[in-house]
Amino acid sequence: MNFKKLFPVKQKIVYLNSASTGPISKPAFEKMKEACRISMCTGKLDFFRDLLPVLEELRRNLSEFFGCKKHEIGFIKNTSQGILLSLLSIPFNKNSNIIVQKDSFPAIKIPALYSGHKVIFCDFSKDPVKNLKNKINKNTKAVLIDWVHFYKGYVLNLKEISDFCKEKGIFLIVDGIQGGGVIPINLNELKIDFFITQAAKWLCGPRGIGFIYVNSETIKKLNRNYIGWISLNWKNFEDFSKLPDLRKGAQVFEEGTYSEILVFGFNENIKILKKYGIKNIYKKVKNLVNILRKALMELNFEILPERVNETISGIISFKAPDSVGLFKKLTHKKIIISLRNNYIRVSPHFFNDKEEIKYFINNLKTGIK
Numbered sequence: 156m157n158f159k160k161l162f163p164v165k166q167k168i169v170y171l172n173s174a175s176t177g178p179i180s181k182p183a184f185e186k187m188k189e190a191c192r193i194s195m196c197t198g199k200l201d202f203f204r205d206l207l208p209v210l211e212e213l214r215r216n217l218s219e220f221f222g223c224k225k226h227e228i229g230f231i232k233n234t235s236q237g238i239l240l241s242l243l244s245i246p247f248n249k250n251s252n253i254i255v256q257k258d259s260f261p262a263i264k265i266p267a268l269y270s271g272h273k274v275i276f277c278d279f280s281k282d283p284v285k286n287l288k289n290k291i292n293k294n295t296k297a298v299l300i301d302w303v304h305f306y307k308g309y310v311l312n313l314k315e316i317s318d319f320c321k322e323k324g325i326f327l328i329v330d331g332i333q334g335g336g337v338i339p340i341n342l343n344e345l346k347i348d349f350f351i352t353q354a355a356k357w358l359c360g361p362r363g364i365g366f367i368y369v370n371s372e373t374i375k376k377l378n379r380n381y382i383g384w385i386s387l388n389w390k391n392f393e394d395f396s397k398l399p400d401l402r403k404g405a406q407v408f409e410e411g412t413y414s415e416i417l418v419f420g421f422n423e424n425i426k427i428l429k430k431y432g433i434k435n436i437y438k439k440v441k442n443l444v445n446i447l448r449k450a451l452m453e454l455n456f457e458i459l460p461e462r463v464n465e466t467i468s469g470i471i472s473f474k475a476p477d478s479v480g481l482f483k484k485l486t487h488k489k490i491i492i493s494l495r496n497n498y499i500r501v502s503p504h505f506f507n508d509k510e511e512i513k514y515f516i517n518n519l520k521t522g523i524k
Contacts, residue, residue: 174470190416229406231366233353235262301329302333326349358428360424361417386406444471459472
């Protein structure tokens, strides 16, 4: 693949920031531009002729990429929406409580805290199942976790956690945004109830569209509290005298008008990721992160994640005596990274290469002199 041609962001800057925002590919840009042109010239994208075929192609591509059934995929705007609709759909009672990962991103914490149910925080960073066992009780109805921590970079073992939750009859909701698109996963081999991610990061955008996976068995147990007019199986938009039945599977959560233009872009990016292959993506990202870790260790930085597990993420963070000042120096050199909780976060993706990592390391050494 010609990554400079596919991702024009590489032509002028060193972009090591996929954990924040994934750059849009040229094919995605061109498809969205074409969709805009149709809308501009004809007044709209026809739902059944223009949008639906692409929507269903995207659903199929996602199901193949993430290892699940097509009907288990539902489209959402962002992870917050996916977590909210999960919480609205679970059959809680007045005494129910929710276990929430203690150091999770606010996209998990805020919906839980305002859900009306008791929230119990749990440390998942070490011995997650052991800590979870000590926190649950007879009223625990759901567990909310980040698959990959947003700046510490540690990866949770979803098989161990999902097996435990299934055994206890507890719903498991996973925010997969920092792992989906870089770490291989087969959802149908796991006992996860809800897996939620957005295109914005490792799936290369665009922002404002994502998906929720709902396990086929789980959906039978859910309340229908998040339903809109597009949740129905319309054959046309001409006769509204009779309401059709609900759509099947996770499509029932597609409640209203889609972000039409974004569907076209998302589909193009997923096709690129599928073509390169998730195993190849992970292998390349792992190699780049290991090069970064070695260099950061030699420079005696405090590094996160602290230890290397069997599965690593695309995130590595480090703290300097003056992280803010160093961050500004690196940014001035057209190196795009993030600052999170006084750690500099570096997150290379499959379109990055060793030369870009070398450029980053050289400028890092210069910046700390």
